[in-house]
Amino acid sequence: MKAIGICGTGGLDVLVSTNVPIPRPAPTDLLIRVQAISVNPVEAKIRAGKWAGGTLPSGSILGFDAAGIVDSIGSEVPPGLFQVGDGVWLLGSTLPSHSNAEYMVSDYRVVSRKPKSLTFEDAAAFPLVGLTAWELLVDQMKVGEVPGAVLIINGAGGVGSVATQIARHVLGVSTVIATASRTASINHTKKLGATHIISHREPLKPQIDALSLGIPIQYIVILTTTTKTVLDEAIDIVAPWGKIGLAVQGPPGCYEGLGAGQKKGISIHWGFVFTKMILQWKVETQGQILSKLADLVDKGAVQSITTQKLDLTLDGLRQAHALMESGQTIGKVVLRVPEQDAFQ
Template structure:
């Protein structure tokens, strides 16, 4: 099958579109013929070796952590799916990835594709959807009426998180650049802060939750807008626990765990029209170098989707 691999950690030049063996099916696996996958910042962070202290990979390595496609084969212990089912998934990060024509995934990490979504739209959802769910619902225990700040609202995670928070009854503020103000408003944001012209610490206060997607100084400044007993949840950096105690807030770093049941719930919300996919750019799988280059700018609007085959 065709796939994109890396044989060493390094630059974009390490990405090679080539022929590899099809993945081997375990008893609880489904084999998915991938119609579309997508690019996430974690992909090029893995490629560059930033996570090698956390994740032990063997080379050659196929990257990619989102997939939508059709089940072509099932393991002998699979009970939830049949050949021909249209599905989407965020596979286990420790197995080979989704920049490929086929991927083998444990059935517990797979969900039926929302019927009102194309394969390209569905492929944009798993990682950002599960990340938003596990940060806002699992960690922050978001409730109706909560005031929530979501940093970088026009990005892949941010654009999904805004919609999820709104669908759960929260009041949502977000930050973005001037060109994306109308876009994040269209997602339901109640307060939009153009970071080029405004300092969010000057216009917000007493927030119940801050969802930090940027880290660094932005994370540190976020404590200033949280109320006591508020929650700071980050996917960028581990928050300073000493500062968190001083500020009397709950703070933590969330690293996504794939979960088919949660993904199915997200799929239901999408079918109900509560959340929509945000596909910003569609490319072919063989254009992977250009896709990574765009992702690394941090200025991609919505998700970068790769059409396979």
């Protein structure tokens, strides 16, 4: 099958077209014909050799998010759960899940039928960021159990685009503050349900004080490359017994100030979407979450976060990686499998 892999680590030129055997599904796997993928910042870090998880060998196929069509079903997949021809979306069950290829395999427990109302391209935008947002806000931080406002730092990114919608439209939080600084990112976060916008380029507390909310900031979700300044501000802003969620690995030394949160009794929650995959713990819940998200999308509670579409060609994937490294993306960039020159 055709695929795009890496011939080492480095710049965009290490992404290369290749031909590899179609993967053989295990008894609990689905074989999926990929129709679209999306790209996340972690993939650019892996390609560049800057990933905290280590360096992948030459010849590796990258990719996580995918939407596609079930091609075959393993013998131990529960009967009736999936049918050949089903449209599905998934993050995958390996690290990475090798979605930058014509076919990929995945444990059936982390796969769900995609929303009927979304194209394959728009569906491919969701799995990694949707799972990250849901697990962090709903399962770990339990946003909404204690009344108060939510502050999302980097509301226009992929995870922020879903987290804003979950907080506002699923969990029913009445005050959702998002940070954004450019006109396009401000408009994007407003469209998704943020009730207030502040700039992450300016000190946060004076901007929040100026809003005169009358309610505490009970939850803060940090979705940007964590710095000591951001954490210091979050600890200062969050209410006593409040919660701070982190979903991006920060540079060395940036967590040294966490002890300052002891006086307030705050709790810290580390959002890492690969925990269940790596530790083989509660794996099935990721497929269940994707199924819930599909239902919410079809009901209109959660809307598409796609902002740019490219073809899944070598040039298209290189362009997507460059966009990830620019730090200027809004929502998600997706790549569709074209009828001609796919993966070439």
